[in-house]
């Protein structure tokens with residue numbers, strides 16, 4: 593239970609064997625995607641097997657980091673305590689240049705300036721010594 597006056601810690605993602613390459617790359621300021629070595633399809637988020645053909649065989653390939661804004665929502669409380677303190681919390685879905693979608697955060701502009709299909713680029717936000725989040729910001733034109 594939270595005690596009055598206690599600042600909630602930001603929840604951090606678990607690093608699992610099948611997601612470790614993604615987190616390692618993000619910490620190095622690179623965006624990588626799992627690609628099935630049997631059918632060749634990209635997917636995100638990483639899964640233990642290909643969502644297209646079921647194969648467990650995959651490799652990690654670099655993504656350009658370029659994306660467009662697909663949609664977004666504003667999350668209002670109730671949320672986990674950390675996020676409730678920062679509400680309303682915008683969450684976006686972006687379409688990567690490679691065609692797969694990611695749910696992330698858009699930084700650098702207020703939600704009132706979000707526009708459908710606006711060009712974005714990946715950026716990275718350190719959480720701790722192991723983890724960096726992939727976020728997106730508007731692309732400079």
Ligand SMILES: [Zn+2]
Pocket residue numbers: 628629630631632633642643644645646647
């Ligand atoms: Zn496949």
